[in-house]
Amino acid sequence: MISATQIYDYVQCPHRVDLDLFGNLALRDEPNAFVELLWEQGVTHENTLASLLPITTNLKDFPLADREQGTLAAMQRRDPLIYGGRLTSGDLVGEPDLLELRGNGYIPGDIKSGSGFEGDESDGKLKEHYAVQLAHYVLILEQLDFGDGTHEAFVIDRAGDRVPYCLDDSKGVRTPETWWDIYQQALAEVREIVQQTQQTLGALSSVCKLCHWYSHCKAVLIANDDLTLVAELGRTKRDVMMHDVPNVATLAVSDPTAFFNGKKTIFSGIGQDSLSKFHARAQLLSTPGASAYLTGVVNLPIATKEVYFDIEADPMRDIVYLHGFVERLHGDATTARFNPFFADGIEPLEEEAVFRKAWEYLVLRVQDSTIYYYSKYERTAYRKLAEKYPTVCSVDEVNALFALPAMIDLYFDVVKKHTEWPTYDQSIKTLAQHLGFQWRDSNPSGAASIEWYHQWIESNDPAIKQRILDYNEDDCLATGIVVDGIKQL
Numbered sequence: 060m061i062s063a064t065q066i067y068d069y070v071q072c073p074h075r076v077d078l079d080l081f082g083n084l085a086l087r088d089e090p091n092a093f094v095e096l097l098w099e100q101g102v103t104h105e106n107t108l109a110s111l112l113p114i115t116t117n118l119k120d121f122p123l124a125d126r127e128q129g130t131l132a133a134m135q136r137r138d139p140l141i142y143g144g145r146l147t148s149g150d151l152v153g154e155p156d157l158l159e160l161r162g163n164g165y166i167p168g169d170i171k172s173g174s175g176f177e178g179d180e181s182d183g184k185l186k187e188h189y190a191v192q193l194a195h196y197v198l199i200l201e202q203l204d205f206g207d208g209t210h211e212a213f214v215i216d217r218a219g220d221r222v223p224y225c226l227d228d229s230k231g232v233r234t235p236e237t238w239w240d241i242y243q244q245a246l247a248e249v250r251e252i253v254q255q256t257q258q259t260l261g262a263l264s265s266v267c268k269l270c271h272w273y274s275h276c277k278a279v280l281i282a283n284d285d286l287t288l289v290a291e292l293g294r295t296k297r298d299v300m301m302h303d304v305p306n307v308a309t310l311a312v313s314d315p316t317a318f319f320n321g322k323k324t325i326f327s328g329i330g331q332d333s334l335s336k337f338h339a340r341a342q343l344l345s346t347p348g349a350s351a352y353l354t355g356v357v358n359l360p361i362a363t364k365e366v367y368f369d370i371e372a373d374p375m376r377d378i379v380y381l382h383g384f385v386e387r388l389h390g391d392a393t394t395a396r397f398n399p400f401f402a403d404g405i406e407p408l409e410e411e412a413v414f415r416k417a418w419e420y421l422v423l424r425v426q427d428s429t430i431y432y433y434s435k436y437e438r439t440a441y442r443k444l445a446e447k448y449p450t451v452c453s454v455d456e457v458n459a460l461f462a463l464p465a466m467i468d469l470y471f472d473v474v475k476k477h478t479e480w481p482t483y484d485q486s487i488k489t490l491a492q493h494l495g496f497q498w499r500d501s502n503p504s505g506a507a508s509i510e511w512y513h514q515w516i517e518s519n520d521p522a523i524k525q526r527i528l529d530y531n532e533d534d535c536l537a538t539g540i541v542v543d544g545i546k547q548l
């Protein structure tokens with residue numbers, strides 16, 4: 060049976076569906092504590108929100124074997140809101156959180172612990188992995204003759220707001236395909252994977268880091284010298300290129316201009332600049348002992364002090380719980396001092412208090428320091444905090460502060476624009492480790508830090524708090540290491 064979870068997994072990575080069905084389970088990584096936490100928090104969140112809804116039939120506690128019968132019976136009775144149902148039709152199975160009676164039929168809904176939208180909510184862009192799951196339920200309802208004749212569904216998001224998912228809408232301005240088309244395509248390909256008529260390949264990407272096949276796939280991709288080892292090349296471009304350029308070594312020794320075709324390249328969706336960039340990265344990866352280099356002039360402002368800035372946030376609780384700053388005299392690593400602002404609780408008052416202190420610190424330091432942060436996450440988080448706590452500062456003040464020449468987004472302003480590295484990605488962890496920096500923690504990651512924060516909230520154990528602080532301090536120091544490394548280039 061093909062489930063909505065498989066469709067969800069498919070749009071993240073087809074290979075995951077394949078390995079989950081046919082892979083050697085002994086090669087899976089140990090369960091990831093953060094993924095388990097996400098799951099537990101998702102269940103708690105769902106229960107909380109469900110308790111606030113006018114549910115007329117609750118099938119959650121039914122034995123699995125009886126749930127489908129219970130769902131069909133409830134729909135035949137025309138119950139207005141069914142929770143925890145189970146539907147099957149042919150080779151399809153789905154467990155929508157909610158089935159809502161509308162007119163003569165039902166529309167499905169899911170309760171999610173994330174935002175109902177992709178990225179910035181104000182863009183109003185729907186999430187593909189939510190849309191395809193909902194479409195899966197709609198199709199089963201249609202086949203059972205319980206649909207309402209539309210392709211509409213909804214998500215109840217982390218704030219408890221209802222986000223309509225109109226699946227006949229186009230995915231976006233540049234993608235005329237509808238969400239329904241995307242689902243139909245995904246379903247057809249999952250069927251082929253289930254029937255083993257389609258082979259899949261792994262592809263190194265950001266989703267891999269939370270996947271239980273990560274170690275296995277990474278080893279296979281390295282052994283195959285797969286093109287997705289080239290930073291930012293990714294699955295789609297690899298699939299377009301691999302007929303002509305099967306691996307990194309081939310790309311490295313190729314002449315990229317041989318693939319140019321007028322103003323484009325022979326590879327759909329890959330421009331000449333991108334191909335040249337990938338070629339340069341492939342050369343770095345294929346050269347033992349290769350070093351990073353500059354691709355343009357980098358001008359970093361010089362001030363009395365330098366500050367490296369990194370925040371830690373918990374998306375499940377929607378709280379920024381730590382603002383970390385390492386400050387030091389310009390060019391003198393021995394003077395580095397860590398200034399953390401840590402929220403000792405999860406209440407808005409506590410989040411506001413540390414935001415206020417961090418904001419005052421930044422406003423003061425920007426007068427005599429160059430302040431480095433890595434990518435747009437800090438700026439986006441500060442805008443949201445300013446919206447939440449306007450007595451601390453306004454969004455305009457946040458925008459003005461981050462626009463100052465002393466505020467440097469090390470990733471977007473420097474690394475991405477003006478450097479190349481012999482690494483599989485350009486995350487701060489990868490680059491600092493490439494330069495020899497070691498985190499004190501054996502498992503350093505933002506995801507792990509969120510899991511420690513949950514442990515700390517429950518236990519108040521000072522050792523866990525210290526682990527979080529050490530991790531954040533190391534993240535800040537790592538930013539300094541990359542700044543120093545770039546200065547040396």
Ligand code: SF4
Pocket residue numbers: 071072073074075078260261262263264266267268270271272273274276277
């Ligand atoms: S590790 Fe990456 S490539 Fe492998 S199955 Fe998971 S998501 Fe796919």
